[in-house]
Amino acid sequence: MDLNLTLEYQAFRSEVKSFLDAHRDQAPSLSDRGVRSEKRKAWQKILLENGYAARTLPTQYGGYGATPDALKSRIIAEEFSRAKMPGGIAGQGINMLVPTLLEMGTDDQKEKYIAPTLRGDMVWCQGYSEPGAGSDLASLRTSAVLEGDHFVINGQKIWTSTAAQADMIFCLVRTEPDAPKHQGISYLLFSMDTPGIEVRPLMTMTGHAEFNEVFFTDVRVPADQIVGKRGEGWMVANATLTHERGMLGDPDAALSRLNSIAEIMQKETIDGAPLMDNAVYRDRLIALQAEVFAMKFNGMRLTTNAHEKKSSGMAGMIVKLQGCELNHRLAELAIDVMGEYGILFEDSPFIRDKGMWQTAYMFDLGLIIGGGSAQIQKNIISERGLDMPREPKVTKK
Amino acid sequence: MYFGLSEDQVMLQDTVRRFLDTESELDHVRGFANGDTTLAGKLHAGLMELGVPLVLIPEAQGGLGMGVLEAALIQEMLGRYVTPSAFTPAYGMAVAGLNTGANADQRNNWLGRIAGGEVILGVGVTEAVGAREDAGLTVTGDKVSGRASFVMGAETATHFLLGAGNALAIIDRSSDGVQETALTTIDKTRRVIMLDLDNVACDVLDGAAQPAIDAMINVGRVLLAADSFGAAEVMLQKAVDYSKDREQFNRPIGSFQAVKHMCADMAARLEPCRSLLWYAAYAQDNVPEEGPLMSCMVKSHISEVGKFIARTSTEVHGGMGFTDLMGLHYWFKRIGFNRQLLGGPEKTRHDAAVLQGFAK
Numbered sequence: 001m002d003l004n005l006t007l008e009y010q011a012f013r014s015e016v017k018s019f020l021d022a023h024r025d026q027a028p029s030l031s032d033r034g035v036r037s038e039k040r041k042a043w044q045k046i047l048l049e050n051g052y053a054a055r056t057l058p059t060q061y062g063g064y065g066a067t068p069d070a071l072k073s074r075i076i077a078e079e080f081s082r083a084k085m086p087g088g089i090a091g092q093g094i095n096m097l098v099p100t101l102l103e104m105g106t107d108d109q110k111e112k113y114i115a116p117t118l119r120g121d122m123v124w125c126q127g128y129s130e131p132g133a134g135s136d137l138a139s140l141r142t143s144a145v146l147e148g149d150h151f152v153i154n155g156q157k158i159w160t161s162t163a164a165q166a167d168m169i170f171c172l173v174r175t176e177p178d179a180p181k182h183q184g185i186s187y188l189l190f191s192m193d194t195p196g197i198e199v200r201p202l203m204t205m206t207g208h209a210e211f212n213e214v215f216f217t218d219v220r221v222p223a224d225q226i227v228g229k230r231g232e233g234w235m236v237a238n239a240t241l242t243h244e245r246g247m248l249g250d251p252d253a254a255l256s257r258l259n260s261i262a263e264i265m266q267k268e269t270i271d272g273a274p275l276m277d278n279a280v281y282r283d284r285l286i287a288l289q290a291e292v293f294a295m296k297f298n299g300m301r302l303t304t305n306a307h308e309k310k311s312s313g314m315a316g317m318i319v320k321l322q323g324c325e326l327n328h329r330l331a332e333l334a335i336d337v338m339g340e341y342g343i344l345f346e347d348s349p350f351i352r353d354k355g356m357w358q359t360a361y362m363f364d365l366g367l368i369i370g371g372g373s374a375q376i377q378k379n380i381i382s383e384r385g386l387d388m389p390r391e392p393k394v395t396k397k
Numbered sequence: 398m399y400f401g402l403s404e405d406q407v408m409l410q411d412t413v414r415r416f417l418d419t420e421s422e423l424d425h426v427r428g429f430a431n432g433d434t435t436l437a438g439k440l441h442a443g444l445m446e447l448g449v450p451l452v453l454i455p456e457a458q459g460g461l462g463m464g465v466l467e468a469a470l471i472q473e474m475l476g477r478y479v480t481p482s483a484f485t486p487a488y489g490m491a492v493a494g495l496n497t498g499a500n501a502d503q504r505n506n507w508l509g510r511i512a513g514g515e516v517i518l519g520v521g522v523t524e525a526v527g528a529r530e531d532a533g534l535t536v537t538g539d540k541v542s543g544r545a546s547f548v549m550g551a552e553t554a555t556h557f558l559l560g561a562g563n564a565l566a567i568i569d570r571s572s573d574g575v576q577e578t579a580l581t582t583i584d585k586t587r588r589v590i591m592l593d594l595d596n597v598a599c600d601v602l603d604g605a606a607q608p609a610i611d612a613m614i615n616v617g618r619v620l621l622a623a624d625s626f627g628a629a630e631v632m633l634q635k636a637v638d639y640s641k642d643r644e645q646f647n648r649p650i651g652s653f654q655a656v657k658h659m660c661a662d663m664a665a666r667l668e669p670c671r672s673l674l675w676y677a678a679y680a681q682d683n684v685p686e687e688g689p690l691m692s693c694m695v696k697s698h699i700s701e702v703g704k705f706i707a708r709t710s711t712e713v714h715g716g717m718g719f720t721d722l723m724g725l726h727y728w729f730k731r732i733g734f735n736r737q738l739l740g741g742p743e744k745t746r747h748d749a750a751v752l753q754g755f756a757k
Contacts, residue, residue, distance in 0.1 A: 001466065001679045002399045009398070071398060262755070276755050279747075285755075286746040290673070290698035293691075297672035300400040308401075315672070318665040378661035379654070386637045386660055389652040 005075075012072055016079040019050055027085045035091065035165045041120045044089050052076055053088025054118045057098070062115030070306035081252055091162065093117045093124030097170050100187075104228050104236050113168075113189070125192070127157040127171030127214060128237065135376050137172075138181045138234055142216060144173035144188065146223060151175070151188065153196075153219040159370065163199045163212035166192050176231050185233035190221040206362045207346065252299075254292045254323065257330045257360075261285060264352070265337055275337045284333050291326055295319075314385045321377040324367045331361035402675070406470055413449060413474040421478040423724050429481040430585035430727070437481045437552040437588075441517070450488040451512050453496070453616075458505060459512030465489075465616055469623040469678035476627025479727040481586045483519065485620040486550030487511075491518035491558045493616040498565050498602045498609025507567065507600075518567070519554030521545030521592060522617070525610045526740045534561035534594065541566050541599045544591065547580070547738065549617075551588040559592070559599075560613075565606045566599035573597070584734035586727060614739055615689055618696035619678050621735040625703035626667075626674050628728045628735075632710035633663045635725060639714050650713075659709050666702045673698060693749035697742040703732040 005013065026046060028039040047053035048064065055073065057063025066072075080087045088094070098117055101110050116122035133140035142155025153173055163169070169192055176184035192199075196219035201209035228236040262285060265275040275281055298315055305312040334357040335342035344351040345358055368374050382388040402410075420443055429436040444450055452467050454460020461467075468489050475482050488511075495507050510516040523546050524533045534543040545559050558567050568575065574595040582589060602609060637660050640651030650656050677695035681688045707729045711718035718725050740748065750756040 001401065001403075001675065001683070003679075003683070005398055266755075279756075282750050282755055283743060283746050286749045287697070287701070287742075289749070290694040290746075291669075293676075293694055294669035294673040294698060297400070297676045298669040300398075301672045301675075304398065304400040314664055314668045318668050321661075321665050322669060375654075375658070378658040378665075381661035381664055382651075382657035385664060388637060388641060388657050388660060389649050391652060391654060392648060 005071075009071060009075065013075050013079065016052075016076055017083075019052070020079060020083040020085055024083075024085065030084060030086050032086070035089075035120070035123045035162055040086075040089065043086070044118075044120045047088045048118060052080075054094070054098075057102070057114070057118070061102075061110055062118045070303050074303045078252070081256070089120045091123060092126045093122065093168075093170075096126060097124050097189075100170075100227065100236060100239050103239050104187075106227075109189070109227065122168060123162060123166045124168050124170060125160050125163045125166035125212075125214075127160060127169045129159045130156060131158050135373055137237075138185065140172055140174060140185065142171075142173045143177065144175045144186060144221070146175070147220075149223050150220045151186075151223055151225075153188075153216045153221060155216050157214040157216075158202065158211070160199075160212045160214045161210060163192070163214050164201065168192060169214070170227075172233050172237055175233075179231060182234045183231050185237075186230050187227040187233035187236040188221055189225045189227065190219070194219050194221065196220070204362075204366065206359050206366075210363070210366070252296070254326050254330060255296055257327065257334075258285075258289055258292045260353070261330060261334045261337070264334065268338065268341075268352075270339070278337075281333075281337050284336075288326070288330055288333060291322075292330075295322060295326060314381070317377075317381050317385045320372065321374055321381070324364060325374070328361065328364040328368060331357050331364055335361055400672070400675075402470070406467060409449075409467060410470045410474060412447060413444075413471050414477075416443060416447060417474055417478040417480055421475075421480040423479075423727070426479050426481065426586055426727060427724065434552065437483070440480060440482055441553050444482070444484075445514055450484060453488060453492040454508050454512050455496070455504075458508035460492075460508065464679070464683070465493075465619055465681035466675065466678040468616070469619055469674060472620045472623040473627035473630075473674075476624035476731060477631050479586050479628065479731050481552060483517070483550035483553045483587070485617060485624065486520040487517050487553065489620045490520045490522070490549075490613040490617040494520070494558055494565060494609045494613040495602070497612040498604040498606055500603035503600065503603060515555075517550070517553045517555050519548055519550030519557045519570075520559070520613060520617075521548035521557055522560040522610055522613050522739075523547040525560040526614060527744060534559055534566075536561045536564045536566055536599065536601055539599060539601065540596045541568060542574075542594050542596055544593050546591050547589050548592050549587075549589055549738070551577070551579070551590040557592065558613075560606075560610045563606050565602040565609050567602070568594070568597050568599045582734060583730040586731060587734065611689065615681060615692040617739045618692040618745065619674075619681060621738055622695040622699040623674055623678070625699050625732045625735045626670055628731045629663075629667055629670075629699075629703045629706040632706050632725070632728045632732075633660065633667060635728075636660055636663065636710040636713035639717070643715070643717075650715075656713060659713055663706045663709055667706060670695075670699050670702055690749055690752045693740075693745040693752065696740065697745040697749070700732075700736040700742045700745075704736060707732045 023046060026043060028043050032040055044053060051064035051066055054063040055066045056068045059065035094117060098114055101114060128137060130140050130142060144151040144153045169190060171188050172185050173188055174184050175186040196217045198215040200213045202211040202213050203209050268275050301315055302312050338352060341352055345355055383390055420440055425436055449471055451460040452463045456462040472484055475484055495504055532544040532546040534541050534545055541561055554570055556567055556569055574597040576593040578591040580589050640656050641649050643650050673695050677691035680691045711725060711729055714725055717723050
C-alpha cells in the first residue's frame with residue numbers, strides 16, 4: 001500500500017488543477033446536459049486539445065494520443081469533480097461506439113465517424129433492446145433483409161436514449177433469420193434522418209422522457225454501413241457492453257451523495273432538534289457510509305490493478321450491482337429523513353434540492369434494471385466469477 | 398499510488414496459510430473445541446517459530462516492527478482456518494497498548510519478554526467499550542480490584558493487560574486474589590473468561606492510558622473484522638463448492654438461479670470488504686487521523702456482511718449445513734463471536750458518529 005503520489009503524478013495533478021483554474025469561465029454548468037449545447041461543444045474542444053477528453057484515443061481520429069494511464073485518468077476525474085466542473089461529453093457514441101469502431105471498424109468507418117463524434121458534432125443513439133428482447137438481447141427480431149446493395153429494416157427498438165436528438169444510430173438487427181440466435185445478428189450504422197424511422201418519447205415514472213421507442217418501417221440502409229461481417233453483430237456488440245458496465249457506478253458520486261445527506265441531517269430539524277440527533281436515522285447513515293467507503297477503496301484497488309495491467313476479477317464484476325444498489329439506498333435514506341418534505345416533487349414550493357432525491361430514487365431503480373439488470377449481473381458474478389454451472393438450456397419446441 | 402498488497406505481504410500470508418493448512422485442519426480444531434486444549438499451545442509454538450506473532454513488536458524489542466495491515470493479513474488467515482489462537486488479544490491489542498501506553502522501561506521489559514516467549518498477554522478492555530452489569534476495575538496504588546468481563550486470550554495467557562478506568566495495568570495470572578470464571582461461548586475455538594480481582598498486585602503502565610486503551614480497541618476491532626472476513630471468505634467458497642457437488646432434480650443445485658444468486662449476493666457484498674479491511678488496517682499506522690473512524694467502519698460493516706454470509710452459506714448447504722458433520726458451524730460461530738466483542742455494529746456505528754461530530 002502506498003497512497004502517496006510520486007512526483008510525476010503530483011506534478012500532473014497540479015497541471016490539471018491549473019488547467020481548471022485557468023478555464024473556469026469557459027466551462028458550462030454541471031446541469032447543462034443539452035447534446036446540442038454550443039457551450040458544451042466549445043468546452044469539449046478545449047478538453048480535446050488539452051487531453052482531458054478522448055485522452056488515450058489515437059490523434060489521427062481526433063484523440064489526444066496519450067499512453068493509457070489509469071492513475072492519470074483517476075486524477076483527472078477527481079480534480080474535475082472537486083472543481084465542480086464538467087468533464088467531456090459522455091454519450092453512448094463516445095463511450096460505446098468509438099471503442100467498438102477502434103476495435104472492429106474499417107479504416108473508412110473510423111475516419112468518417114470517430115472525430116465528429118468526439119467533437120460532439122455527431123450524436124449517436126444505441127438501438128439494442130426491443131420490447132421482446134431485454135435481458136435476452138440476442139433474441140432480438142428487428143429484421144434487415146438485403147435487397148440489392150441495401151438492407152431494408154423493419155421492427156422496433158425501445159429504451160433508446162437521445163433518439164430524438166441523435167444524428168445516427170448504431171443498431172443490432174437480424175440479418176440471418178435461420179442461423180442460431182447469436183449468429184444471426186449484424187451491427188449497422190445509419191442516419192436517424194433515413195426515411196421510415198419514427199421516434200416516440202417514452203415517458204417514465206420520473207415524469208421525464210429519458211428514453212424513446214424507435215420504429216423502423218422499410219428503412220433502407222446501404223449494405224456497407226455494417227461493422228464486422230454479417231452475423232458477427234453479437235460479438236461486435238459485446239465489446240461495447242463491457243464498456244457500458246465500466247461506465248456505470250462511480251464510487252466518488254456515492255461519497256458526495258452521502259455527504260449531502262449528512263448536511264441535510266445536520267441542517268434540517270424535527271421538533272426543534274437536528275435530524276442527526278435521531279439515533280435511527282444516524283445509524284442508517286453510518287451503515288451506508290461504511291459501504292460507501294468500501295466501494296471507494298474497491299475503486300482505488302481497481303485503479304491500481306488497471307495501472308499495473310492486472311485483472312481485477314471479482315472486484316470489478318460487482319461494481320455495477322453494488323454501486324447502483326448503494327446509490328439507490330442513499331436516495332432512499334435522504335427521502336426518509338426528510339419525512340413529508342421527502343415526497344415533494346417537480347416544482348412544488350418548499351421542495352429540497354430541486355427534488356433531486358425522488359428523481360434519483362426512481363432513476364436509480366432504472367439503472368438497477370438497465371445496462372444488464374441486477375439479476376443478469378448475479379448470473380455473471382456466479383457463472384464467470386464463482387465458476388458456477390449455467391442454467392440448463394430449455395430446448396426449443 | 399498503489400492500493401494493494403506488496404509481494405512481502407502476500408508472502409507473509411502464504412507462509413501462514415501453508416502452516417495452518419496442515420496444523421489447523423478441521424480435525425485439530427474439533428479436538429480443541431472438544432477439550433483437547435494442548436492444540437492452542439502447539440499452534441502457538443509453531444507460529445512463534447515462524448516469527449509471526451511478533452509482527453507488531455518493534456525491532457528494538459526483538460520483534461518484526463511491521464504494521465497493523467500485516468497483523469490483519471495474519472488474522473484473516475487464522476479466521477480462514479478457524480484457528481484456536483489468541484493472536485488478536487496477545488499480539489495485536491496488547492502490543493498496541495504497550496507500544497502506546499508504556500514507558501521505555503516497561504516497553505523493554507514486557508515487549509522483550511513477549512518477544513522471548515516468556516510472557517503471553519490476555520486483555521480485558523470490555524468495560525472501556527461499554528460496561529454491562531456495573532463491571533469494572535479500580536487501581537489503587539499498585540493493586541487492582543473489581544471485575545473485568547469477557548477477558549480475551551485466556552487460552553494461552555500468562556498475564557493480563559487490563560483497562561481499569563483511566564489506567565492500564567498488567568497482572569500475573571497466578572497472583573493471589575485472582576479468581577477466574579471460564580465462560581462457555583458459541584465459539585469453542587477461543588476462550589474468554591471473567592476475572593474477579595481482589596487487591597491483586599499489578600504493574601500500572603506509566604503513559605497516558607486513554608490513548609493506549611483506544612489503540613487496543615482500534616487494533617482489536619480491525620483484527621476481529623479481519624478474522625470474520627477470512628471466515629466469511631471460506632463460508633462463501635464452501636457454499637459454492639457444495640452447490641456444484643450436490644444434485645437435486647437431476648442437476649447440481651448450483652445451476653438453479655435461486656442458489657446462484659445467493660452466492661452472487663455473498664460475493665458482491667464480501668469483495669469490497671477486502672479493500673475496506675486493507676485500508677482500515679493500513680490507516681492505523683499511516684493515516685492516524687482516520688484510524689479510529691476506519692476501525693469502527695470495518696468492524697461494523699464486516700460484522701454485518703459476515704452475519705449475512707454465515708446464514709446464507711449455511712442455507713446453501715441445506716440440512717448438511719445445520720449438522721456437525723461438515724463443521725460449517727465453526728465458521729458461523731466464529732463470525733457470531735467476533736460481531737459482539739469490542740462493540741457490536743450499532744455500538745461501533747455510534748462511535749463512528751461521535752468521532753465525526755454527528756453525536757455526543
